[in-house]
């Protein structure tokens with residue numbers, strides 16, 4: 001693997017722009033190529049971010065010898081197809097969250113990466129933020145005592161557009177897959193394992209997807225995660241981790257730069273860890289580190305965990321009777 005990781009972005013949409021912006025602060029990463037269904041769109045993205053290679057099809061991007069890694073930034077329902085396209089062409093893949101629509105698709109993509117012996121990771125960028133390394137250190141050293149309860153919400157109010165990817169079932173709409181996945185991934189980070197019990201209640205709106213939902217994850221020692229998500233309701237987007245000797249608060253947990261530790265009987269400890277760029281550089285940096293070390297997956301976010309997160313979301317949707325047209 002060269003010292004500089006040459007990136008390609010597949011899909012010139014909104015998150016692709018943020019990722020491209022994040023890459024600018026990494027000295028050992030270069031945005032080499034952009035692939036879009038339309039060459040005009042690729043050109044305009046290329047002009048905006050100074051990208052030398054512009055491809056008018058995803059197939060052309062996947063075949064480019066210049067690209068070491070491809071960031072898949074299309075709607076959820078296309079993650080499987082586009083990740084497979086790149087993996088089969090031998091490219092390392094960083095795929096946006098949710099990894100796929102369901103666990104069966106996730107298994108197919110993971111199997112392909114293993115067969116091809118190429119790197120694959122879910123772009124759960126929150127996991128790689130500097131403050132999350134500090135949170136994991138506090139948890140590992142027992143700063144809160146034994147963790148008993150996690151409370152996290154991620155809700156925002158989108159405008160009413162039934163054809164948008166947030167509400168359209170064809171594109172994998174709904175709050176669980178779009179933002180609930182952050183709360184569930186946080187529960188996996190905090191408890192380090194899959195829940196043993198799950199229950200939830202959604203509000204399925206006019207388009208049939210969960211406009212909001214609340215869910216409870218239970219663990220084998222009685223620990224709980226109390227989680228919620230919404231795409232039509234603004235919520236504070238906070239996380240709180242409660243332990244037997246204290247608690248931890250993360251405001252705007254999915255893009256946090258600050259964490260506060262409250263240990264019983266002590267002054268609160270506030271840790272501020274700002275991003276160098278917009279925060280999306282952190283996941284790209286992890287991919288670079290893994291590629292240089294010859295790893296096929298990240299140990300900070302292993303593929304087995306990504307798959308288990310998908311299984312948890314499948315089970316919630318099974319309970320809610322929420323199926324996507326592709327299932």
Ligand SMILES: NC(=O)c1ccc[n+]([C@@H]2O[C@H](COP(=O)([O-])OP(=O)(O)OC[C@H]3O[C@@H](n4cnc5c(N)ncnc54)[C@H](OP(=O)(O)O)[C@@H]3O)[C@@H](O)[C@H]2O)c1
Nearest residue numbers: 011012013014015016036037041073074075076096097098
């Ligand atoms: N990590 C984060 O913070 C974050 C934030 C937002 C979204 N996301 C994730 O990123 C993914 C993309 O979200 P986004 O907000 O960037 O979406 P978006 O603005 O709609 O962009 C998606 C891009 O996918 C391509 N695409 C291919 N087939 C499409 C189709 N049938 N309909 C619409 N677009 C299609 C298009 O690119 P071309 O026209 O160039 O081919 C489009 O611009 C989602 O899975 C979402 O969960 C992550």
